[in-house]
Amino acid sequence: MSTPDRESTSRPVAIVTGGSRNIGRAIALALGAAGMAVVIVARSDRDAAETVVRELEALGTQATLMLADVAREASADLIVEHALERFGRLDILVNNAAIRREKPVEAMSFAEWREILAICLDGAFLLSRAAIPHLAASPAGAIVNIGGLTAYTGAPNRAHVVAAKAGLDGLTKALAVELAPRGITVNLVSPGRIGTDRSHASAEKNPAHHARNQTLLGREGTPEEVAAMVAYLAGPAARFLTGQTLHVNGGAFLP
Template sequence: MSTSHSDSASRPVAIVTGGSRNIGRAIALALGAAGMAVVIVARSDRDAAEQVVHELEALGTQATSVLADVAREASADLIVAHALERFGRLDVLVNNAAIRRERPVEAMSLAEWREITGICLDGAFLLCRAAIPHLATVPAGAIINIGGLTAYTGAPNRAHVVAAKAGLDGLTKALAVELAPRGITVNLVSPGRIGTDRSHASAEKNPAHHARNQTLVGREGTAEEVAAMVAYLAGPQARFLTGQTVHVNGGAFLP
């Protein structure tokens, strides 16, 4: 979609990593419905990313997509530069990109460990570092990290995922303290059992921890329910919330 800076200068702009599928797609659509222009970041599936762009445009908002591996240091600057080039500003960063494979820890290679932590945790750090100077120039800059239930409950065969998601919780608190003087809020949304398409290679079809983490409400959550919380934290009503972990899990975990 062709957009000039003057056309979009007054519209808040959000970057959503892992924005082409499942929770990321729902977040992008929720932010678009709230009136934001959205940059969809996907690692390799251009068609899926462009489909979300078309869905956002159908909502009457502006959108663009960029392919990038968030675990690579150069990608963060590329993603932020793309957002600024297309829309002229940056207001919200949603670090959602993740891989949730399962592997017994004694069989896990260092490369497998680093692949997961690189995307989930290193990628969030790199994007935050690149985005902060620009988030600090807008009236309501916000960073929202997407965590996970097993960071708090543990899970078999997920040492890399659990460690990375727990690290995101720590990163959220550290940045909330550091960035508050610059007017940037930093929060984490931790989804529980969410009904998503698990046919992609980045996720297990039947995660072992699901049998242990039953919800009180008797059902899985939806991607849209997670997205609604992200949209709230990205909006003007949440400016008194920072450094918080918000659990969207149907009562599967009671902190």
């Protein structure tokens, strides 16, 4: 990958993994609307990622993209380096990349189990580890992990997804304790039933658990409602919040 011209900025800079569609796209746009420069990370869909970059630039902010597999250890350093080379700083990391497939556990291969955990959980660990020194140098460093409702309710045919998202909850608490002395907040946003485009291979079109997890409000949420919570946690008003799980689920789950 060629190195882009450096474009140092006084804006806060955020990395958003899985930022090319659905909740990730909405998060990127919400952060951009809040005045942040955004690095969009996508595994393979350059066209979708470039569209989000254009949308961010239309908002008057700076944006760039990087195609990378967050499950690969070498990718984490490259993603962080890309942000620093382009913008000269890093303030926010949003670990959103995930795939949500379904398969009965007795039919699930170890490779299928590992694929989900590698992207959802290993990727968050690797990116956080690479970002920590730079977030600590920020006056408002923050990590926001994106969890999921089934980590708390369980779901059929999703042992790998449930385990990965539950692991993110634990990682959030562990990092919040460890990184608080360095001024980095770490929180998790757990979406419930959100109306998203499920035509991509990374998600099931009709998840089985949707029939069980009805909302009190009688509707699905929107990606923008999840993104609003992420933008809040990434902003100056949330500096006294850390180690928390914020549920955006319309009352489908009451912790």
